[in-house]
Structure formats: C-alpha cells, structure tokens
Amino acid sequence: MSPRTKQQFETIREGRKDQIMQVALELFANEGINTPISKIAKEAGISKGLMYNYFESKDELLREVALSGMKEIFDLFDPNHDGVLTDEEFVYFISETFRLLEKNREYWKLYFSMVLHPKVMELIQAEMMEMLPGLMAVQVKYFASKGSKDPETDAMFFNSMMDGIGMNYVNNPDLFNLDKIKNRIIEIFTKNL
C-alpha cells in the first residue's frame, strides 16, 4: 500500500468519527441522551478513552450529532439555493421530509427528543439561530406568492405542523398513515391561500 498523506489520514479520521456518531445517534435515540460514553464506545468497538480523541467531551459529541441531523433537513429546502421555491420544490420538500422520516425513524426519534432537551438546546441554539432566518425567508416568499395575506404566520404554522407530524409519527408509527397526511398537507398548502 502506498504511503498516505496527511489529507488522507484526515479523511479516514472523519470517516471514523461519522461511524461513532452513527452509533451514538442510535443509542441516544433509543436510550436517551444519558447513555454512557462507555456504552457508545463499546458499541462502536473502541475503548472509552479513545472517544476523547475524536470528541472533546460528551457535550461536544451530543452537539455534533444534533447538528448533523439539523443540517440534513435544512438542506432539503431550496435545493438549488436560489432563494426561490417553486411549487415542485415545495412538494419535493414535503415528500422528501416524509421519506426521510420513514426511512430513518430512529434517527428522527432522537432528533425530536434531543432538540427539546434543555441542555441540548443550549448546545445548538447558536447554530439554529443562524439557519432559521434563511429558511423562513424562502418560505415566506413562497407563501406570499400563493396569495397568503400573512405569509409569516403561514410559514410558522407550516413548520410547526411539520414538526408535530414528524414527532408523532416517529414515536407512534403504527397509528399513522403517513401518505394520507402528506396528501392532506400538500392539498392545504399548495392551493391558493
């Protein structure tokens, strides 16, 4: 095997971090954010001490796991980053959100349980406040173009609704027919408001 550059080492290191974060995510989701570092390490196949080579502290691990989840959903909006939402992009966002929800339920279970935890909220609040305004602006523009008299309220309403549906679905998937609810949402929000 040829010698590796620093760059390549860094890539390998990042890959390992991702693997640990994946394990941490699942454990946090199913056993709460109090899952011991030792358990995460064991599940990831490394020693407890090594965890501290990859993450400064448990809080830092929590923060990174929480943020990676946030970014995934935020990136769904305005996929080509032109600041404008077409009808197609809006429906795509809704569909894609629901697809992610179904595909990786454990993941989002953690996401909701973490995001509401006072301690985790503090850890990620700064980054959240950076992401929110841009997202809202795109939505407000969209709802305004649909004839909404109060696009800010409609955007707030829409986001809250999506949160509530996601939260309920991941915690009680048996009670949910996600497809029907998806169609209901699209019906309400893509017609002229």
Next chain:
Amino acid sequence: MSPRTKQQFETIREGRKDQIMQVALELFANEGINTPISKIAKEAGISKGLMYNYFESKDELLREVALSGMKEIFDLFDPNHDGVLTDEEFVYFISETFRLLEKNREYWKLYFSMVLHPKVMELIQAEMMEMLPGLMAVQVKYFASKGSKDPETDAMFFNSMMDGIGMNYVNNPDLFNLDKIKNRIIEIFTKNL
C-alpha cells in the same frame, strides 16, 4: 385547632404532594429530568429523605408529574363528557389549549421534553393508551360531522399540528404570534372539510 380526621390528613398530604410536584415540574422543565431528588427537595423546603414518604421513587415522581400534565389537556376535550363535540366546544378546546400554553409556558416545556423522553414514555405509555382512543373517537365524530371524507386522518392531523405548534411556542415564544395562528387553525378546521 380541632382534631383532624383521617380524611383531612389525607387531603393535607395530597396538597403537599401537589406542591412538591409543582416544584419538580419547574425544575424538570428547566434543567431536564435528571434534576436530582435532593435539589427538588431543597427547592420544596423539605429533606431528601422525606421525598420518599410522598413518592415511592424518582420514577414514580416523574410518572405522576407527567400524567398530571396529560390529564389537564385531555380534560379540555368534551368538557361535559357527552361524547359529542359542538363547534363551540371545539373552538373552546383550541382557545383553552392556547390559553394554558401562554399562562404556563414552563409547564408545557417540560411536558413536551418529558413526553419525548424514552424513559418517561415507558412510564406513562399504559395510561396514555387508555386515554387516546376516547379522545380520538370524539374528534373523529366531530370531523365526520364537518363533512370530512377521512375523519381519522383529519383527527390525527389536527392533534399532530397542535402538538407541533405547542412545542414550538413554548420553546420559542418570541417568534410566535399565537393569536394569529389560533385564528388560522380555527379557520381551517371549523369550516366544512
């Protein structure tokens, strides 16, 4: 003071329990459910040991606090318990929910953060499963009377939406104009579906 009957002692005891639960609620809400028993006791002005006269364990305290919050919101529905929702009762439920949300934000902050916590969910799942079907039945009947083609989905949708709005409001009250959103909800759900 006149001698007290067993009944009266029981009433006093319940009152003290309520007071402790109120303190526990606020601490759980603001510092997470890992707040130590000792801290709750100190805040309530009693010793740690005495906590175990009122509550069998910390889990039991958690369970009771979580359930008392649930019951409060569940009782808002169908106030006269006749199994039928009028338009007035439906609007009353929405308004009252929002009033409670504004009046006792800390309380609901805890509620949402607790209800999503895996451990707490286990503790209260049995009772939740008892309450849910009755609540749903009343709502389904209501939405059906409003001409909904799929009242089950609409009820699910409605409840999830309310959860999402409540969750977002208690965590970010500054970003929310609750009145506007309330009117939007009433507008959507009381017209013929």
Next chain:
DNA sequence: TATCTTTGACCGATCGTTCAGTCATAAATA
C-alpha cells in the same frame, strides 16, 4: 410516654474524564 414525622449522613453504583503506558507504523538515519 408513645407515635408519627422529618432529617441528613451514609452507601453502593454509575458517570464523565484523565492519563500513564502500549504498540503498530511512519519517518529518519546509517
């Protein structure tokens, strides 16, 4: 005095974090 209430020191368990030391491998040297 007899009974009930309340206290807080104490215990065992668990957790996050540290760190001295090991070892495989990369880099330097001869």
Next chain:
DNA sequence: TATTTATGACTGAACGATCGGTCAAAGATA
C-alpha cells in the same frame, strides 16, 4: 536496505463527582 527513532492511535485502571435510595436517630405531636 536495515536499523533506529518518533508518532499518535489506542487502552483501561483510576479518580472525583454525583446520584438514587436507606436508615438510625432527632424532633414534633398527641
């Protein structure tokens, strides 16, 4: 190339702190 040196990934015992829960004893009450 062969040998030595340097690196840093990795381990796990150990530490200090914290927690839920217990209990003997003090205090209050009747």
